[in-house]
């Protein structure tokens with residue numbers, strides 16, 4: 001960054017106080033942790049295979065695409081023109097030469113990988129919500145018999161303009177290829193706002209609306225209290241800090257048997273004697289490439305709406321749009337659906353369900369947002385609302401995904417093009433955060449007293465109950481979203497990255 005250069009405010013940063021962490025500390029954190037780079041709408045994901053990589057590949061890459069740290073990103077008046085982030089799978093770290101004794105210290109889900117048999121079942125990835133023939137790429141477990149694409153690392157590059165992104169990504173690409181790094185998959189991503197300034201996913205709904213608000217928990221003062229619905233301890237998102245269980249979020253460590261000079265690149269951090277902290281200021285990154293069938297989504301909802309309208313009565317007004325909103329739980333512009341006569345202001349994310357909409361007359365109990373973050377809505381009574389809200393906040397994730405593929409011209413007409421969401425989320429405990437959300441909330445057939453229903457957006461074919469007074473409606477929703485591939489990655493801190501580079 002040149003001194004004196006003019007910058008815009010990064011509107012995407014969820015707060016401007018740097019979550020209570022000193023700016024210096026952000027020098028060791030990748031900027032992606034703090035911000036989804038909303039001012040850099042164009043991005044590219046490069047999935048790397050390091051099998052034949054030359055040893056200096058990461059140094060060469062960092063010379064053309066420096067991995068962005070958090071310092072400029074947390075500054076309210078600063079906005080960078082481009083950014084880069086990098087993360088590794090377990091197989092990738094092994095390919096880079098990280099020893100087995102260090103690999104063993106990573107969390108179990110990361111070591112086993114997303115496609116390990118039990119995880120696949122729990123995540124619903126051995127059913128109909130996976131593309132024909134099975135996932136096309138993974139990190140740790142080959143998923144397809146034919147041509148399994150093994151991903152060792154994911155490089156994300158971001159730019160302010162589309163043309164500049166092309167040049168930036170091409171430069172990174174050329175450097176990687178020269179270093180014998182294979183690029184097994186490349187996806188263009190964007191979060192370009194539409195004419196109304198809204199960032200939307202492919203079905204047309206505002207995305208990235210609700211995010212947790214991390215704060216540095218020093219064990220004394222408690223949360224700032226500005227937003228009890230979304231405040232979570234920093235250790236939920238960043239390894240090495242106190243998490244929601246008042247423990248230091250654990251991460252990987254490197255034992256002293258390693259070469260001393262290299263070992264000292266790492267901080268002692270929270271590591272016990274004889275170890276150095278590889279996890280400090282890093283996090284786990286969940287990546288799922290989810291293909292969306294936009295034509296099917298809207299035509300199927302047109303058909304369902306027609307069926308309901310034929311039933312007459314107050315169903316006479318039902319449209320595909322009305323059903324789609326109930327599937328998501330918010331309207332297209334991101335406003336929460338509320339019971340008649342009540343509302344939540346646009347942009348206000350500080351709300352619960354228990355007292356304002358206990359039966360789901362506004363936002364259906366089984367809708368995507370209510371399952372993905374039930375807030376206090378699972379409390380059986382008002383007295384337990386606060387306890388349940390705190391419990392729900394033990395399972396928050398920081399979403400950093402973007403859409404891929406062109407926006408469909410006519411949502412009712414399939415154009416045969418591939419599009420979807422590269423779902424990315426950050427968390428320090430994959431099992432307690434991402435996997436819990438997917439298994440215990442999104443795919444739980446008995447969620448919130450419902451029976452045999454799953455998330456209507458990301459789940460398989462099935463019913464969705466739309467509670468209404470006096471009668472509820474039950475509609476059949478289809479599978480519109482399929483998993484193309486995915487894996488768990490480790491997004492290292494900057495010092496840890498230097499250590500990995502030195503291997």
Ligand code: HEM
Nearest residue numbers: 201205206207208209210290328369372373421437438481
């Ligand atoms: C293609 C797939 C998906 C689409 C199109 C999608 C779409 C949306 C939309 C439109 C919202 C509401 C706006 C917002 O708060 O950002 C939302 C919220 C959310 N989604 Fe998804 N989503 C998808 C997959 C997933 C998956 C796989 C998960 C987690 C396992 C997930 C977790 C969440 C969470 C945590 C929220 C915020 C809920 C809240 O705090 O109120 N989503 N999603």
